[in-house]
Amino acid sequence: MSTDSRPAATARSRLRPLGPSRVTILDGFLAERQRVNRERTIPHGFDQLGRSGTLDNLRLAAGGDGRYRARADTSGATLPFLDSDVYKWLEAVGWELGRAPDPGLAAAADQAIGLVAAAQRPDGYLNSYVQVVGGVPHGDLAWGHEFYCVGHLIQAAVAWHRALADDRLLAIAVRAADRIDKEFGPTGRDGVDGHPGIEMALVELTRVTGDRRFLGLAARMLDLRGGGLLGEGRFGAAYWQDHEPVREAATVAGHAVRQLYLDCGAVDVAVELDDHALLAAVRRRWQDLMSTRTYLTGGMGSRHRDESFGDPFELPPDRAYAETCAAIASVMLAWRLLLATGEAGYADAIERAVYNGVLSGVSATGTRFFYVNPLQRRTRRAWEPPGHGERAPWYPCACCPPNLMRLLSSFEQYLATSDDTGIQLHQYATAEIHAEVAGGTGRLSVHTGYPWDGRVTVSVVQTPDRPWTLSLRAPSWCRSAAVTGPGGTEPLATGTGAAELSRRWKAGDTVVLELDMPVRVVEPDPRVDAVRGCVAVERGPLVYCVESADLPPETELEDLCWDPGREPATVPRPDIGDAVVGISVPVVRRRPAGSGTPAAGVAGAIPYFAWANRGAGAMRVWMPC
């Protein structure tokens, strides 16, 4: 068994992940988000899993007395996939306990693992909804989410195995996967889940167990999808990507999270089976997705009705769905494509999503969440019940909060990779990193004020006495950069993806990357109808927004226009957070229909991820000119 191949193993990949033990984020922006996640969000999650009945559902499945709580609304819709929230939370706790012990978290996790173990049937089947509410196991693959839940169970088991070498969950997960393989394996039923996700988990299960049956089952499920097994459902076959074979579909379609999870599994299978055609299909879809259906914030999914991608360039800011889970899933997919190909553009996509559309999903306090992440909210809105529009402490469908937890708990693993030639830094944070390079261990110490400051200092702490290559990503947003190494300073040709410094390093060598970070005023693609005539401001990896909380009383955000005659400027925003850089945006006030005189002024813009921490006011990323 292997303990260092999370998030995805080497196989035919171009780059190798370093796993949880080789990177530690020490300080700065990401360290603070990880601290809040560990100290506030994850304990809050355990509390909410208890209050909502989600943990108790597993107790009922183990034979306990009580009423199943599936968050049925009055229309009769029920949610059969709540077990997955427990598994995602457990995955996060696994990564956290691997980083450092915490008796309270460990006790909570032991309790949850005990419930999961007790709930599993002797034959391996495990799904509290079917076991308690009723129904035939695997009787409703389209909506039942049984494979989906097992997929998350496997991911939790893999985390506990890799981070802690604790295989309690792995034993449960293997039994659950065996049960599925027995029924749906090569000689069994044809079946795919209405919600993809198990495919990537099965590949990981092969990676940690060495049992290639699971990889084969994942490949079989990918081959079967697109053949119409799921039917049209309520939203058409494209909703669950069953409209076209996975190898053939030219564009993303349907439910955004479903598509992205599916493509994660496709990349994992492709690299394990050296399946170039399958990888090419995913890359083609990704390219189309990036160029036609991705919000400036990295958000994805334009439609509320079916949580789906819309038409190309259908990117409304106000009705953006941009589910937090979709942004997270895009990070998971971009990471897999980065490993498979080594292309820096995938790391750019991770950066844009994480710093904007992912982190917008959780409050500064770490205990309130957004499921939907729009790029505009009006001052006057459709009628809402009191309190609506605020971040919520939990959701009836609570997929996003524990998904945030597990991503943040494992995020140091997305910072760097290695290959036979050296070490690649993809995301910048003050951190320690070590990896095997040719001839021994390379150990790096990174210091930076990123994302507020563009200076990144990398010190070599340990190195073998042989040449290797240090690769530093040049973010695609950066138009001017320089790198200073032991050999002197050189301007960095931006747009090339990365600065590569090859030499026989010595301990104490230092490389300084200077990324110019001016305020950027960006215009939308003219094909994005919904934000025509607007501009947005960005700085470094961050997208900014104007919030009504920063406007004078009585000023409606809708009355303000960008003033192209004046320049934006940075301003410190300690009120928003440590070291936060805000932007002062030049605006003129436009009273519609000509009443009143335009008044020039400025509006304070803050990073988009930090919006909605000061009440349910108005906000916009795209400002009309």
Added chain:
Amino acid sequence: MSTDSRPAATARSRLRPLGPSRVTILDGFLAERQRVNRERTIPHGFDQLGRSGTLDNLRLAAGGDGRYRARADTSGATLPFLDSDVYKWLEAVGWELGRAPDPGLAAAADQAIGLVAAAQRPDGYLNSYVQVVGGVPHGDLAWGHEFYCVGHLIQAAVAWHRALADDRLLAIAVRAADRIDKEFGPTGRDGVDGHPGIEMALVELTRVTGDRRFLGLAARMLDLRGGGLLGEGRFGAAYWQDHEPVREAATVAGHAVRQLYLDCGAVDVAVELDDHALLAAVRRRWQDLMSTRTYLTGGMGSRHRDESFGDPFELPPDRAYAETCAAIASVMLAWRLLLATGEAGYADAIERAVYNGVLSGVSATGTRFFYVNPLQRRTRRAWEPPGHGERAPWYPCACCPPNLMRLLSSFEQYLATSDDTGIQLHQYATAEIHAEVAGGTGRLSVHTGYPWDGRVTVSVVQTPDRPWTLSLRAPSWCRSAAVTGPGGTEPLATGTGAAELSRRWKAGDTVVLELDMPVRVVEPDPRVDAVRGCVAVERGPLVYCVESADLPPETELEDLCWDPGREPATVPRPDIGDAVVGISVPVVRRRPAGSGTPAAGVAGAIPYFAWANRGAGAMRVWMPC
């Protein structure tokens, strides 16, 4: 009993409707639409009611054998309101048979009426879904649509009574209403339907029967709504307008058709009970709706997810819901407000909705329909199954087609009214109109090429020998008009609502109204974010659109911009229909990202109502500049 007070009775109204027998549309655009509706659409509807099982459901309710067909989709959602489609179709047939006999239609209607009669329980209860599928009568007021269906039954009964003095349906409707009044009347249960609609029908039932119990029941239902009887449901209490009392809600909210039907009932109750506060509440909501949430086409409802009004100025052209039924409901509500107040702005709203967002709901052939009426459709779109995007011959939820049928069948009733001082012409068509004016009957003959031509000639055919006032609406779109009467020609002060000519008329007198009809290039309200930087073209009452069917091959509509340096011009479009005036729109071709040279040209625009009769191509009303 009264036979001449459809669509709404006099009561405390400012104007009196003329009823079905006093106006006949003889020729021209509206006559052709009525002909197609009678000869094609209504027979098609009977065929579809048969094929879909909707008629058969009533046979099952009467005790027949078979399986109920409620169009369940695979998610388990069922539609309990299909009986209403039969009633709306019957209402249309009632108006048609009143205009002229048709043995085929009469036989079909007799068959349907027989099924309805047989299905009714001895106690008056009538709902095929509950009777066949099961459930307790009135056990699920929120979603069951039982009152809603009885409302449509009553409207059909009123039509047959007024148009034909045939009271077979009226007897059934009175028994059904009695049954509801017994359970939900003044001393009974508190209950309102999740879908308003019965309120206006109950008022009409009082008007034709003289029994004020039904009016009282309608008033009681209005008073109860907003008190939380329906709960939050799936979309929140505002979805069914149960969030605030009907008298207090300042703005429209929730499901568009529900809100508009509710306000129709509120106006009807207000005029019957002389309830100024209730009428004022509806007028306030209407004013807000017109100024903040109405599409250029008169369409209403911005969101697909819950078929709801959105925020103020949330009017996306691509994802406009703009349900055909909502446009029809807006006509019904504007008509009631016109009668109640006499204000010409309401007739303007009827005109805009009918010529654009209503008629877009039915194909030129009369046999294919749109449920949703967007103002933009892209060349490249989200994945759709083959054939999707075309107009459909019927819908699983088929509320819109028979709603179109009944509106078109009764549309001559919306042309004119009378009051103590004379006759008011609100909509222009070649027609004969007679009404009681002071001292006798006034009979008018109207000739016009409207909406293609702005000349309207009104000849007095018969008149009492006493002065009275002929009132001709000056449409709000018209910026220059003149009226020539027996006393000479006068420029018409536009913006005043109407030209009023008072005199002692003589048979043979002629009045000519000349409405200038240049092409108008209109800009959106700057608060409508979704169409910023665009213009649209209108002419007369018609909104125009550019369709890909009129572009050269290989030209994508998305690559074209309006050229502000050149002028649009009218062009005959016999290919679209008799006398149709098209508009030649100056455009430049813009290849995104600067590739290629802009090429100047023109694109042919056609009336919006006529779009999507040439395949599932691209279309846009708002052209970027």
